[in-house]
Structures are given as C-alpha cells and as structure tokens.
Amino acid sequence: MKKSILILFLLSCFSSVLIAQQKQLTIKDAVIGQWQDLYPSYIKQLKWRDKTDFYTFTENNNLVQSGVSSSKSDTLIYLNDINNVLHNNTIDSIINFPSYTWKDKNSIQFSYKNHFLVYNVTSKKFDINISYDKKAENVDVCDETFNIAYTIDNNLYIVDKTSKISTVTNDEDKDFVNGQIASRNEFGIYKGTFWSPKGNYLAFYRKDNHDVKNFPLIDITKREAEVENTKYPMAGMSSEHISLGVYNVATGKILFIEGEDTTSEKYLTNISWGPNEKYIYIAVLNREQNHMKLNKYDIATGKLVKTLFEEKSDKYVEPQHTLTFLKTKPNEFLYQTRKDGYNHIYIYNTAGKLIEKLTKGDYEVTDILGFDLNETNLFYVSTQQSPIERHVYKVNIKTGKVIKLTKKTGTHNCKLNKNGKYLIDTYSNTKIPRVYNIITNKGEIVKNLLTSDNPLKDYTLGEMEIGTIKAADGKTNIYYRLIKPVNFDPNKKYPAIIYVYGGPHAQLINNRWLGNARMWQYYMAQKGYVMLTVDNRGSANRGLEFENVIFRQCGVNEMADQMKGIDFLKSLGYVDMNRIGVHGWSYGGFMTTSLITNYPDIFKVAVAGGPVIDWKYYEVMYGERYMDKPDENPEGYKNASLIDKAKDLKGKLLIIQGGIDKTVVFQNSLSFIRECVKNNIPVDYFIYPRAKHNVRGYDRIHLMDKVSNYFDDYLK
C-alpha cells in the first residue's frame, strides 16, 4: 500500500517528463487511429505487373513501378493522364488513383462510377470504355469478352462493349431475385453471377423468395418512418428456393440446371465452370447440411452428368471452396475440404477420382496462392508452423515435396507473380509492425521494399503476451492473449475484462502486430484493466473437431473454455476476481450475455453488442448448420436461449443493437430486454439508429467510448 503511494508520488513529480515521452492513446486512437495515424506504414495497391518481374503501387495518386532487380522507382501512370482521357470522354475527374488490376502486361483495368475502363500504359488511351446503368449493382465483368453483367432491383442485365443492353431476366414479381448472392453469404458464396471461361455463358443464381418471411426494419430518416423489409428465413422456417440459370449470350436463352426449382431448399454452392464451357460443377448440399454431392452438369441439357463424390457427416458438411482446374491437365482440379479433419488440398479428376492429397497433417491450409509456370509447384498458406502463424509453402505436384518459403516467425501474406518466380512477402509479428520483402520461389529474400517504423513508439502500451491454457476438455491447448495494465504493479489488484467472440469462422489471437488485438484493448489496459482474450474451442483455424464441439449446443463448450480463462486470471494473483467484466459482439454478444447470466457471481459488468439471444431468431443457413432446426433440437435451443436466463442476471449488462441490423435482428435483444423488464431485472440498452450489424466509421468512436465508460462506471 505504502509502496503504491510512493509510486504515485514519484509519478506526479515526473509527470511533465513522462508526458513528453509517453503519449496516451485516446478513444479516437483506439478506434480509428489503429487504421490511420497509428497504422504501420504500408505500400498502397502493391501488385505484380502481369507476367513480369515488375511490381507497381500508388504514391501521390500516381502509379509507380519498380522491379525485382531495380534499385529505383519510376512513375508509370500519372493520374492526370488518365483524367485527361476521361475528360475527352466527358467523365468527371478521378480524385484518388482507382483500385486497379493488371489486365495484361500493358494495361490496367478499373471501374469508376458507372464506367468500366481498360487503360493502356503505352498508348495512354482507353482500350475499353463501357458505361453501365447508374443503378447497376453486383457488377461482374467478363475477362474475355468485357461483357458486363449487373443487376437492377431483382433482375439481371448484360451490357456489351458496344453499349448494347440485353435483358437476361424480366421478373415483375420481386420475390424472384436474379443474379444476386444466395444463402446470405454462407458456403463461400459472395456473388450471384459466374461467367464461363470464354464468356459464352453467364451462370446466375435465381432465388424464389415466395415462402420466405420478411423481417421489418424501420427507416427513421424519412419524415414519417418507413418499413424496409428484408427477407429473413429463420432456422426451421421456409427458406429460399435456389436455382442456377445459365444464360447463353449468343442465343439469349436461359437453361436451368435440373430445371427451375420452386419447392426444394437445397443449397447450390461453389459454382465452378469446367474449362471447356461444356460442364458446370456445383457442390449441392441438402438443407440438413450433412450431405454434399459434388455434381457435374451438362450445359447443353442442364442434366446431371455425374456425382463426382459425396461428403457426409453426422454433424455438418460445409463446402466453401470452388474448384480450380489445372491448365496443364484440364480434367483435373484442386479441391479443398475438411473431410479428413483439417482443410487440405486435393487433386481430383472430372471422373471424381482422387488423384492426390497434396497437403496432409494436423493443420489447416488457409489460402492457395497459385502455381508456378507449368504447374510444377503449388504455393499455399497454412498453419503448419503454428495455429497462430501463417507461412507460405510450396508443394511439388509430382513429388509431393513441401518447402517452407517464409522464415520469420509471424503472419505472412504473399503475392505470387504470374511466372511463379517471385513473391511479395508482407509479414508482421508481435515485435515487428510490418515488413515487405520480395522473396524467390525458394524463399530467399532478394529485396526489401519497406520495413515500417513502430507507429506506437511514443506510447507506453500494456505488456502483451500470447500463450496457451488447457481447454475444459483437459487436453486441448487453446490460445490466450493477455494485456497487462500500463505501469503494471504485480502487488496491486486490477479489474479484468474478457473480450470474447467465441463462434466459428473467427480467430482473435495471432502472432502478428499487436497480437491481432484491436487497439481498444490497449486503451483499456492504459486505463488500468487486465485484458484477456481466449480463442475457445469452436473458433477458427484449428480443424473440424475443434470447431464442431459447438454442434447442437452453441455456447456450452465455448463458455466452459472461457471459464478456463477465468481460472487463468485467478492464477495470476493480481486480478481482482470481484471485478471481472466481459465484452463481445454478435456471437461474442451471445457469449457475453451467456456468461453473465450463467455465471452471475463471476461477471460483474458486461457489454453485449448485436447478441443472438435465441437461435430461433437467427437465420436458416448458419443457424441450422450449428443448431439443426428448433423442432429437431428443442433441448439445444432451450439451453442456448437467453430469454429464460434473463431472470438470473445479477450484474450490470448493457446490450447494444444496430437499429437496422439485418444479421442479428433486433428481436433478439428486445426479447431479452422485455424479459428483464417482466422480471424486474435492471438492464441497460442502447441503439445505434442507423447502424447495421456493426457500428462502423466515426460512429464507432461513440460506441467504444460508451463501452469503455460503462466499464469505468461500474467495474473500475
């Protein structure tokens, strides 16, 4: 006690000196600064120039070029030059250099407003300049023909190089939706149109939403509030009927794969064109999500040619990767699946025969970067080194020999050039903010492009450590990240806050800059909190078994593991176990509310954002994968429901909701509040009126300030 007073005294004596050396994170730093002033310096829009050993990036809004063997950089394209050509076409000036890709060695392509443009570096002119409707959405350009597919409202159109518009679909009934994302972005679906390799066909999703209920959201920006309905099929309810149409650009005819479907509720995932445009491949998953068929269909008839292979599970099958056909062997393709427990790369042929398992072991492949020339080696990223690191490897297709290309501990992100000779390797770890190197395809560093300074060097941050503890099963190692308060004194007792997500498809702890923590956690450590995060079982990149412990019992094992985090906090000796808080969003909001209601004597203060309160209010695709239907798993739904738990709440709980959240609809949080009111349980609530599932932009400063203040008011 006396010691701490002495320290306080000394601190106050030297405070003016200290202030000069040690800057304090503000809430704005903590929220926005991490991505702005306090972001490690970076190279903008760094890309390999197509089929060369040159790379380009933007600087002062011009495109600059350098090369593997160059010691200098040259400006390749001045934005002014582009703007001059734009003006000839009476298009407004571009302010910031556009988001480009190299179309070929001598031209970049980009979209600007409602124009698609291919700019030739040599001629300084547009090779292609196509305008499309200003109301166009889901714009998808065919690389071969430059035909542009787009949607307006619920229909699909194509405009060609000559500005001729073709109407692909013409549905007046808005419950038919064409060319848009299906299945709410689950199953690796992130678009609704798929050009065939040569551009002769356009495959597209067609959703029949007649049986899907609307969830009403309210637009308060109108003088009199208006309803915005969003199709939101909840677990167990009637869902959308998905068909895949194939539009023949030459004939203008549409043929539906296996006919148009208006009754069944299967999922058509990972649409993949065969190289010769004769076949299309679909990973067809049943609504129960436990039986996937990889089907090959004939474009001429729309009929099934063959089921290449099937995957079944007593829990769930989750296809997430399209097929990548080999150029050198057009009847073989790369396929990724977790069927053997971890995500690995396989080569199958179009007869459905397994040719080779390219990667194997108790780790996950997280990305495929591409082949070298002649497809001798495949480059990929995996967790083989450590679940919290990412390294790049190459595997020889013939020999199966694997070589690790990235050396430095941490998280690597590489871009392979087209000829497969070089990679731009960007990495960071908990000590290194960011480094850009060019490495050869053997892993040798040939050029350093940038080594970022530590943008936080003037700040004193709480000490961060990453380690493992045992999960509640007593055997699995799970990762934690601990941030100690600034000016930590082991003889003091500190309040602690658990920041949690806990659901599938996310990993919060990595060996990268800041340990992958949001800077807010350091901000809170600066205020004197111990900040802990635990990636419980159920979270990402640890394999199928690690993840699927949540099946039919969301929250149960995740909470058990988080409570191991509580034991860990206790073991530290410097945490005041009477001042434990918890905060999380979305699945983390569910976890937060679950923890404070299930362990009311442990958690004193909680802030839950956009929480799922009862899985029966969540959507079909994600919900049924993990929880089955409500009538198939009544016990699981009941155990996970927080409505009945509201009466057990003892601590301070603030629930925050986006006013137009289409992901976790407000019925969740309001049902919980209603139950608290009925049981006379104090609870707090806040709405961000115009926020969707996350509060973004500058509004997020307000949000995190509110979250921080809540802990300061009741936990500090």
Place this chain on the structure above:
Amino acid sequence: MKKSILILFLLSCFSSVLIAQQKQLTIKDAVIGQWQDLYPSYIKQLKWRDKTDFYTFTENNNLVQSGVSSSKSDTLIYLNDINNVLHNNTIDSIINFPSYTWKDKNSIQFSYKNHFLVYNVTSKKFDINISYDKKAENVDVCDETFNIAYTIDNNLYIVDKTSKISTVTNDEDKDFVNGQIASRNEFGIYKGTFWSPKGNYLAFYRKDNHDVKNFPLIDITKREAEVENTKYPMAGMSSEHISLGVYNVATGKILFIEGEDTTSEKYLTNISWGPNEKYIYIAVLNREQNHMKLNKYDIATGKLVKTLFEEKSDKYVEPQHTLTFLKTKPNEFLYQTRKDGYNHIYIYNTAGKLIEKLTKGDYEVTDILGFDLNETNLFYVSTQQSPIERHVYKVNIKTGKVIKLTKKTGTHNCKLNKNGKYLIDTYSNTKIPRVYNIITNKGEIVKNLLTSDNPLKDYTLGEMEIGTIKAADGKTNIYYRLIKPVNFDPNKKYPAIIYVYGGPHAQLINNRWLGNARMWQYYMAQKGYVMLTVDNRGSANRGLEFENVIFRQCGVNEMADQMKGIDFLKSLGYVDMNRIGVHGWSYGGFMTTSLITNYPDIFKVAVAGGPVIDWKYYEVMYGERYMDKPDENPEGYKNASLIDKAKDLKGKLLIIQGGIDKTVVFQNSLSFIRECVKNNIPVDYFIYPRAKHNVRGYDRIHLMDKVSNYFDDYLK
C-alpha cells in the same frame, strides 16, 4: 460540517429504534404502493341511488346501501344473487362486483364480458340481458331503447333487445373507419357514436384515412417480427377527413351532415343532440384551429340551419364541451368556453343568443355537477378559491347568486344526487388524506362517511411545501412544490431534481394529499434529493393567457419559468447547484431534453421519457394547435427542435422510449440519438419493448428504478 457528522453518529446509535418507527419507502411502494397499500382508505363504487337520498357502495363484493338519515348499512345486492341469475343464462360467474350505474330507482345496469345487463333489485332478475359480438369494441348503449352500438374493425353495428343485428356500415376498404374516436381524442372527443335523446338516431363519426400516412410499429412478440401500422398524420401533413353520419334506426338509412366529406380537413367537435331529435349541433373548427362555428343542422336534410355563434382567435380556439340543454327550457343550453380568458359557463338559446353568463372572474370552471330540481341552481366546480384547490359552488340561474358549498381547504370532488338535495363530498388536502362527507345543497355537513387514516404514518417523509414564485414575465405567480430530503439539515448541500411536465392540459401541483406528487418524489427525497416541481406558464387551470404563451414557441416560456425554479433552488442555500437533475415524460420529456441541451451548465443529469424531439414528428391536431404547420412557422419549429441541440449536450442524459408508442413515435427519440452519435456526444437510451406512451403496471417499477438509479449513479 462537524454538526452533520454528529447527526450521523447519533443516527447510527439510534438506528435500530429509528427503523422500528420509521419505515422506508421502497421503489415498489413509490410506484405501485401509492395506489395500493399506501392509498388512503376509500369507499368503493360509491354512488347515489337514482332519485333517492340513499347511496350505495361495494363491500366484500356485495352492494351495500345506506342513506343520508340512516345510521346503519344494509347489503342490497349479494353478488351471489346476480351470479345465480347469470348461471340460469349460462353466463360465467362474476368475480368482482361489476362496475354499475343506477338505471333507475330499482335497477342497476352494467356490462360483463360481452353482455349488457339490467338487474332489478326487487325482482332479483335481469330486466334486460343483451349479448353482443365478442369482438365488439366502442360499445355504446342507448339509455332509452337499450339498442347497443358497437364497432368491429372499421365498421359499425347495432344489436337490439331481441338480439337482432343491424349493419350500419359495411366498408370493405379499411381506410374508411366508422363509429370510432376522431381527431386522436383531442377537442374533448372521447367516443365515436352519439345516440339521440330518444334513441331514434345514431350519429357517428366516419373517418376517411386514405390520405393519412401510416407510422409503422413493430410487434416483436411474433416469431418473425411484424409491422403494426398506425394512422399517424404529422403536423402539416394530409389528415383524416371527418364526416358525421346519422343513422335512422327505423329506416336503416344514413344521412351525412352536409354530405360525406372526402376532401376537407375541418374538425367536427362536441357533437350534441337537440332535445327533440330534430337538430344536431356541431362545433365545427377549421384545420387552422382559429375559427369555430357552432352549427345547428337539420336531421331531416343534413343541411345547416344556422351558425349560432362563432369564436375566432389569433392563436387558437379549442372547443372542449358539448351543449347541455335545459329540461325546463329546451331551447336553451349550457355552454362552456374560454373566449373571455377563463373557462366559464354561459347560457345560449338555440337562436344563438347569449342569455346569461353564469360564472365570471379570473378563475376557471373545471366541472359541471348538475342542477337541482326545476333547474333553479347549477352546481359546478371551480378554481375560484385558489388555482390549486377545487371547491363546489352553486349558482342561481335567475339571480346569478353564487354560494360556495365546500368549506375545508383543499381539493373537493362531489357527487350530486338526482333530486339536488345532497352531495357526497370527497376531499383531501396536504394534511388530510381523504374525507367523505354528505353535505346539503347549502353546504352543511350532515354525515361523515369516512375519514381515512394516514397510510404513511409509519414513514418519515421529506417535508413538502407548496408556494409561489414569479414567472419569467416578472408578474405572474406560478406554483412550486418543494420536497426536502428526509432528515433535512439546512447546513448540508443537497442535489436537486426537477420533475417537470410543463405542457398544456396538466397541472402537477394541487392542495390535495401529497400535494398531488407521485410518491416517487418522496422516495427520492428519502434518498437525499431536493425535489422541485414548478407549474410553468403553459400549464392547466390558470386561464387562456397563462396557457397560450406557448403558441408557436413551445418550450421557450416554459423553460424560462423553469429557470425561475432554478433561481429559487439557488435562493434556498442548501442546494448544491453543481448537482441539478431533471426528469419528465412526454411534454415533460421534451422539456427535460430542452432544459439539459439549452442549459448544459446548469443541468448535470436528465432522464427524458417519450420526449417530443421535433414537433414535425408530432400529430396534426395537438401539434398544429400550438405550433401551426411547419411551413407556416419554420422559425418556431427550428427553435423548438432538439435535433440541432444534441451537439450542445454536456451532462448525462438518458432517453426512455416505449417500443410501441403511438403518441410520441420513436422517430423522435431515435433522431436525437442519431444526432448525438453523429456528433460524438455521449447519451444513454432505453426501450420498454412492449410499452406504449407510458410504462404501466409492474413494468413501471422497473422504469422508476432505472430512473432513480441513473440519478444515483451520476448525480448523488
């Protein structure tokens, strides 16, 4: 300072003794207890037996009778007897004695579920037993014929004694609404059907809502939330078109007064039948609400016979009282208006000639109780004694002589018996919880029925005083009510909370039990707050000029007067002026939010419930009366709007909203929150998901606990 420590010491020494003597109000006491255990004892359903000097009331669920000259009470009707007859009619038992009225000397009438019943005291049988549709709403029984008018959905029906149902209207289009309240209960409109004196006609409102926009409210109790639309015309917007239909019971024909109206937006208020059923009188008010015509219409033709008189104002005219025709002179009627500055009673004849101004002076008539036999004297209630008291007077119609009948200071509420000889006088004042006396029509007390004990005698309440201060105009006396903290010590500094309403049609301070304060204010005084309420200019029962200072500038003068309350608090010397809070609901929520944003250095903590944030979001009738249309008064709307003021907020503000509030729609509060977020201003918010404009029942304990905790957390 030392003194207060001594007191604390003494208090702690004697605390066990004190606890025995002094009970503490709980939050439940403060919210529900005021109307239950802590309510002064009362006589249930006390009524004069028709045309007699006997009175009846319910006791142990039976009907008991006593008389002016009786010293004892007798059970007149056993509920069992009624239930026995009910069973003969296969109707379920009544649990609590029904809400009855004396139909005549020997029979009571009441409704039970979907039955209308007249029970004969002598025969112990039902003289009348009519069942109506279980879905019936707006049930209106004709006293003469026992025909029962009712609505189902948007249509109007009549059922007669023989159970024959007549369909009065048959609109499939739900935008036509028949037989329901028009103009959202403004202008004294509290029902939509009007039986003629002999029951040959039924007048009814017909609303054409085609031009009125819907406000969407959300029902979260369904599995997938559903929209409940409510017709909500906002100030300046298209409003409902109101017609008055007259249904001829004999012919089944409907005739519309001046034809059916589908275009204009005038108000048809205070529908009054002439005694002979030949004419109907309507106070027709233009949409601008500054020109009223009292019109007499011929029932045979629906045409205007004559405009009896008109009232105009450069501010507003607000007709609120139907005509009461004299029995002895059927061509004369009582009429109430504030045209001379205060609400007074006038006698006009049906030619529109003013016969007599019955009451006059700088006070308001607040109620008419009725005549004695032969209509010699009219009994009424007024504020003549004091604006915060209510006394009963009688005025001789011929001589104009006024006699005050109630003597005791305070608030009297009287029931006159039919022969005009006696009144039951119920009163209370700040010292007397409740007394029931029978007095003669000369004011002599002839019998005491009940003198209630003080239900709070075991509690120590903060000392309450009522007084006046000068309004901001420097001349008007306005009333305040101050409640000091329990165990008040003038040498201490206390935080203070202003409880405010401030809008028209309400008066918070009266010389009645508890000073008319909600018990929550005593609860807060018990916690150590000084509680102040000021009835600013704009509030009720002080005359037209006092009220209409708010015209076109809601909030301006009301705030100026509340700030005089702040000066008053300062003058007391024992209020910590750095700890001033404010709380109010509805107009009081508007005032609360106005005060903390306009005087951010005065008010540190505020809780605003269901606040109007911008009058453009409020409804046509009330909104335009006080503020005109937005395009007629842009400055007034802008000044009153709190959206622009959000950025000025410095203190802690909690806004509370009913999730299905149809009165002050949630767009108000959410717009303010949105603006706070945009400006990065901390603010708090809470929704009672299933509450309308007020949070009622047991949920209100949760509400007031939340309000109290907010002050405890940030002001105490």
